[in-house]
Amino acid sequence: MHNQKFPPKADFVQKAWINETQYKELYAESMKDPEHFWAGQADRLTWMKKWTKVKDTSFHKPVSIKWFTGGKLNVSYNCIDRHLGHHADKVALIFEPDSPNHQTQKITYRQLHTEVCKMANVLKKLGAKKGDIVTIYMPMIPEAAYAMLACARIGAIHSVVFGGFSPDSIADRVNDGKSKLVITADAGYRGGKVVPLKDNIDKAMAKTPSVEKVLVFNYSQEKHDMTANRDVYYHEAVKGISDQCEPEEMDSEDPLFILYTSGSTGKPKGVLHTTGGYLLWASITHQYVFDCHENDIYWCTADVGWVTGHSYVVYGPLANAATSLIFEGTPTYPDASRFWQVVDKHQVSLFYSSPTAIRSLMREGNDFVKKSSRKSLRVLGTVGEPINPEAWHWYNDVVGEGRCPIVDTWWQTETGGHMITPIPGAIATKPGSATLPFFGVKPILLTNEGQEITGAGEGVLAIADSWPGQMRTVYGDHKRFEETYFSTYAGYYFTGDGCRRDEDGYYWITGRVDDVINVSGHRLGTAEIESALVANNKVAEAAVVGYPHDIKGQGIYAFVTLKTGVQSSDELKKELIQTVRQEIGPIASPDLIQWAPGLPKTRSGKIMRRILRKIAENAPEQLGDTSTLSDPSVVQDLVDKRLNR
Ligand code: WTA
16 A cells, blocks of 8 residues: 555656656756756747856765856746736736635736736835845735846745734744845735734834835725834835836846745744756756646635745746746635635646645535535646555545546755656655655665665655756855755755665655654744744743644654743643744634743753654654653653653
8 A cells, every 4th residue: 555656647757748758867967967968958948148057066075066157047037928928818826815705917928027027126216226136025915026027027035924924923034035125015804804014014113224115005994003214105106107018137146036945953044946947956856746738727716925926826837837826825714715716716727735735625525625616627636745655545536537547746946846756747756755755866775874875765755956946045044055955965965854765766765854744835944933932931941843743744752851949831822822823824823832841851951852852753662761761750751741642
């Protein structure tokens, strides 16, 4: 059962971009001569000036990653202007709002061109220019995509902050990039609830001295404040603005965007992606992994606040002149049939979502699915976390009625796009496996000591050589980039994931091996949540670990030691959850908080997370050796009072 294989169906293979033989040939070519291979593939983009060197990369210190050196292009030109010849009247974006009673929108490539040019001119009018960092904090509406593309058009670097992040998190990100301009909306909607975006921005702006202007979309008509001399309504700024804006000529290695993501230590880091390699990667993976053809209607349910929204709502599909659906809502509003209603309404053929969404819908039963037709569906994808075989089968059997290949795509914010993934006409799938590497990706399994594992086996996952979509640096901290990704195993890009390779060479991601947890497909650093908890002055110390959670994949388990004299209570638990929501955002709320009179520590004072993880997983029998602890007795108390039984 575990090794059950689902080969591509003959009729699918016939029309697919890539079949098994082509995959093998192209993959082999990409390994043998990457320069030659990628020089050929780069033709899918339109360059203003051709590059002089394809690949100039080193994973040894000083780490340096450059692709298509000397090449010039503009991302917004590649996503819009060049399609105006044949696809001006093709729908570029479909907008489906949170409420099914609100107005759907269809935006053609011609309209997209007009909107993006106008917005680019507004950004210029507000003083933004090439190289500036513009922060975007928006609901999932077409204007979010316009804002990203408008930045790309004038050569500004966007930094999108997910709408679920708190004012403190916004402020950290704005300050890291010293943004002068912020783009937001009055409010957005999710699952019938108002998301007070402008209020959050106002709170954040108390801590962001660099910000000069806040551009505000009047989307919701919800009540909000405007600050004189700082806040500008878009509908006012755009009056009389030209709908033509020449795209800026950008170097292949000029930054396109920064996106903050969590790691093992410290604050989230600004992952920096550049222009040529990133767009090539987003575009080629989008076409082949979803087998996207001319008439497909493609829908990725991710928010543009995450990398999936960058690469697979905006840049990949638009670079390919595809039709991409933007959905503001949630899977269960007004009820658990919403996804499938939207699929039918817009005749979606390629659908991409997360295991968490699949699991939460699976729990609601099959009736919600069955009352839709879903005949339009051709390919189903997942991303963000391992998909358990049960959810995989439900997706395959109930949602896809066995007709649609499942693409379980493994990748990271850092990788820019898909890395290990089925190509649906080429690679037989196995439930729970991300299968085989994409072109140009050379996965390596290593032991903890850094020995390479060949053949079948399990270890940590690293990548042996650069690929065009790879992040180039941590914004403002190249040393941290080198330390985080290239120091653990010299000469390799270290992913932070554990992985097993089976006898067929298939890859099975087993989850993070570092102090990162993956809650509903959202990456969170345990250190971040700990520092949010100790921000409450009643807390002396906190240790956070992940534990298996039926719906979210992983839940957040916090062990909290209170300051002497502070009484524990359920109210205090609520207060601590509030503290975390304030410091980071609702996605980081602990699921379980256990009071810990003491935490297990080594004699040198290091918290033994291994032990806490076992307690949180309700596996006290696997605690292992606790004799090296400075005070072994604390463990028994934690075991006795553990919450996840
Ligand atoms: C996890 C999301 C198993 C993994 C695009 C990775 C997955 C982290 C999969 C990156 C998958 C992503 N199977 N695990 N198909 N896709 N992951 O940066 O642990 O938000 O390191 O990027 O998600 O999360 P990030």
